Amino acid sequence: xxxxxxxxxxxxxxxxxxxxxxxxxxxxxxxxxxxxxxxxxxxxxxxxxxxxxxxxxxxxxxxxxxxxxxxxxxxxxxxxxxxxxxxxxxxxxxxxxxxxxxxxxxxxxxxxxxxxxxxxxxxxxxxxxxxxxxxxxxxxxxxxxxxxxxxxxxxxxxxxxxxxxxxxxxxxxxxxxxxxxxxxxxxxxxxxxxxxxxxxxxxxxxxxxxxxxxxxxxxxxxxxxxxxxxxxxxxxxxxxxxxxxxxxxxxxxxxxxxxxxxxxxxxxxxxxxxxxxxxxxxxxxxxxxxxxxxxxxxxxxxxxxxxxxxxxxxxxxxxxxxxxxxxxxxxxxxxxxxxxxxxxxxxxxxxxxxxxxxxxxxxxxxxxxxxxxxxxxxxxx
Amino acid sequence: xxxxxxxxxxxxxxxxxxxxxxxxxxxxxxxxxxxxxxxxxxxxxxxxxxxxxxxxxxxxxxxxxxxxxxxxxxxxxxxxxxxxxxxxxxxxxxxxxxxxxxxxxxxxxxxxxxxxxxxxxxxxxxxxxxxxxxxxxxxxxxxxxxxxxxxxxxxxxxxxxxxxxxxxxxxxxxxxxxxxxxxxxxxxxxxxxxxxxxxxxxxxxxxxxxxxxxxxxxxxxxxxxxxxxxxxxxxxxxxxxxxxxxxxxxxxxxxxxxxx
Numbered sequence: 001x002x003x004x005x006x007x008x009x010x011x012x013x014x015x016x017x018x019x020x021x022x023x024x025x026x027x028x029x030x031x032x033x034x035x036x037x038x039x040x041x042x043x044x045x046x047x048x049x050x051x052x053x054x055x056x057x058x059x060x061x062x063x064x065x066x067x068x069x070x071x072x073x074x075x076x077x078x079x080x081x082x083x084x085x086x087x088x089x090x091x092x093x094x095x096x097x098x099x100x101x102x103x104x105x106x107x108x109x110x111x112x113x114x115x116x117x118x119x120x121x122x123x124x125x126x127x128x129x130x131x132x133x134x135x136x137x138x139x140x141x142x143x144x145x146x147x148x149x150x151x152x153x154x155x156x157x158x159x160x161x162x163x164x165x166x167x168x169x170x171x172x173x174x175x176x177x178x179x180x181x182x183x184x185x186x187x188x189x190x191x192x193x194x195x196x197x198x199x200x201x202x203x204x205x206x207x208x209x210x211x212x213x214x215x216x217x218x219x220x221x222x223x224x225x226x227x228x229x230x231x232x233x234x235x236x237x238x239x240x241x242x243x244x245x246x247x248x249x250x251x252x253x254x255x256x257x258x259x260x261x262x263x264x265x266x267x268x269x270x271x272x273x274x275x276x277x278x279x280x281x282x283x284x285x286x287x288x289x290x291x292x293x294x295x296x297x298x299x300x301x302x303x304x305x306x307x308x309x310x311x312x313x314x315x316x317x318x319x320x321x322x323x324x325x326x327x328x329x330x331x332x333x334x335x336x337x338x339x340x341x342x343x344x345x346x347x348x349x350x351x352x353x354x355x356x357x358x359x360x361x362x363x364x365x366x367x368x369x370x371x372x373x374x375x376x377x378x379x380x381x
Numbered sequence: 382x383x384x385x386x387x388x389x390x391x392x393x394x395x396x397x398x399x400x401x402x403x404x405x406x407x408x409x410x411x412x413x414x415x416x417x418x419x420x421x422x423x424x425x426x427x428x429x430x431x432x433x434x435x436x437x438x439x440x441x442x443x444x445x446x447x448x449x450x451x452x453x454x455x456x457x458x459x460x461x462x463x464x465x466x467x468x469x470x471x472x473x474x475x476x477x478x479x480x481x482x483x484x485x486x487x488x489x490x491x492x493x494x495x496x497x498x499x500x501x502x503x504x505x506x507x508x509x510x511x512x513x514x515x516x517x518x519x520x521x522x523x524x525x526x527x528x529x530x531x532x533x534x535x536x537x538x539x540x541x542x543x544x545x546x547x548x549x550x551x552x553x554x555x556x557x558x559x560x561x562x563x564x565x566x567x568x569x570x571x572x573x574x575x576x577x578x579x580x581x582x583x584x585x586x587x588x589x590x591x592x593x594x595x596x597x598x599x600x601x602x603x604x605x606x607x608x609x610x611x612x613x614x615x616x617x618x619x620x621x622x623x624x625x626x627x628x629x630x631x632x633x634x635x636x637x638x639x640x641x
Binding site for chain 1: 454577578
């Protein structure tokens with residue numbers, strides 16, 4: 001049963017109907033095979049881009065959809081229910097556009113934002129390094145000023161769309177002043193000196209490319225610096241607040257898909273002469289799954305509505321990410337349990353859902369980091 | 382070229398479709414309502430002709446209030462405006478009454494050169510309305526088109542039926558109904574969805590069209606559904622164990638069903 005949504009406008013209803021149609025007809029039929037063969041579906045992003053789905057939360061005058069996060073995230077959730085790797089890709093792309101859209105000058109936005117949002121280009125967000133994960137401020141990729149350019153050298157890690165992205169939003173070190181020495185650059189993916197390592201061999205999200213990206217003396221015009229030198233970490237963390245809402249929505253979409261699969265199976269599978277959904281042991285399991293999915297949705301929507309009203313939402317975003325991704329892990333695990341032996345085989349999608357859920361508790365801030373963010377907010381009052 | 386496209390909101394073929402017990406009309410509450418797939422293709426064809434030749438695409442639909450959703454879908458794909466005939470009196474109208482109402486509604490669109498329709502709706506499946514409208518308007522009818530082309534004021538259609546392929550030609554204005562082979566419809570873009578909100582939809586009643594309410598609806602229909610029963614549930618299939626002769630057995634089964 002598709003999620004029942006309360007949407008704020010007719011255009012939002014039409015948008016969700018469009019996303020469901022594309023998800024059902026263009027995404028879902030291709031998911032299992034592409035994931036099994038670890039194939040990155042670039043053409044699917046082109047279709048989403050052409051339909052305006054890669055730019056939903058950005059201003060109309062730059063080609064965006066001018067949608068509140070409350071609506072954008074529910075569209076993202078619908079994509080996640082059909083194809084998790086694609087939804088994570090959309091979320092990362094939207095986050096890659098965020099620094100330019102939010103912290104760029106008018107001149108910079110006029111120059112580049114419409115291209116980023118037009119749907120042909122795909123972005124990547126390069127913050128993590130092998131020794132700078134949760135401790136992002138330890139990053140060492142260096143940008144050295146050379147007249148009107150920076151020369152960027154270093155290696156970024158765990159980059160979604162690494163090697164296939166058309167542009168990279170990169171956090172670099174411009175001084176040794178710790179967290180205050182970080183700067184944000186918008187780098188064209190075709191710039192000489194950028195190369196990607198072979199993609200990571202992951203447990204899930206196998207249709208999404210994750211790779212180290214090497215920058216070897218990459219020349220980036222100073223005009224492509226977003227914000228001032230030293231503002232990079234602030235920009236990065238601000239982008240992550242919104243990005244975490246994206247991951248929360250993806251997690252709820254995945255959990256919804258697992259729940260739907262479990263319910264459908266439990267209705268038609270019979271044991272002891274009746275459908276297994278009639279046994280209380282499973283009834284209660286499914287009811288708990290549904291309660292968890294709907295609570296997680298309510299949690300991310302609450303955070304999104306705060307963001308849409310211009311209220312602080314860092315704590316709520318971390319809570320949403322924590323709650324939604326832990327929910328996705330539990331619900332996908334329980335979905336495998338409902339399907340029993342069948343669930344453990346690759347003939348059904350739930351084992352893949354379970355593998356996909358795990359990374360949600362790890363990336364864009366581990367769930368331990370989310371607790372830290374929440375606790376720090378409580379401490380500071 | 383100015384084109385009228387007839388569209389209909391139907392129950393989604395992906396959901397369970399039912400008739401009401403009371404009067405055997407469509408149970409609109411039982412299923413999700415969508416723009417009929419065949420109409421999406423008719424709209425697509427109209428948009429392609431417009432893109433090649435210029436002009437305007439007007440969507441005409443008859444249906445209850447919520448048919449506005451289907452009309453908006455056509456507008457979000459790129460049609461320019463719409464006429465929506467919405468009237469309680471229309472409930473239960475048959476194909477002939479529908480054709481009469483639509484013919485009048487088409488008459489409110491100025492200077493049309495072409496009327497496009499799907500060949501058959503996925504719900505009623507009468508497949509008669511386009512031909513009836515042509516008759517009522519005194520226009521040539523070119524039905525079951527899998528390809529449409531133009532040369533000046535002449536329209537040429539490849540007509541495909543179970544009997545075979547025919548090429549038919551007529552002078553414009555004309556009525557053309559299309560089959561599933563005509564094209565692959567586009568998805569609306571979100572820009573299209575936002576633009577659709579601002580496009581004009583002229584909502585009219587049967588009285589506005591100069592039709593007496595007594596001439597339409599279930600009571601005055603020329604055809605009546607006397608009885609309706611749900612399809613029997615699917616029975617368990619025949620199971621064939623493959624001991625090396627599986628292929629032969631399947632072929633024998635298909636021959637037995639006169640399928641090969």
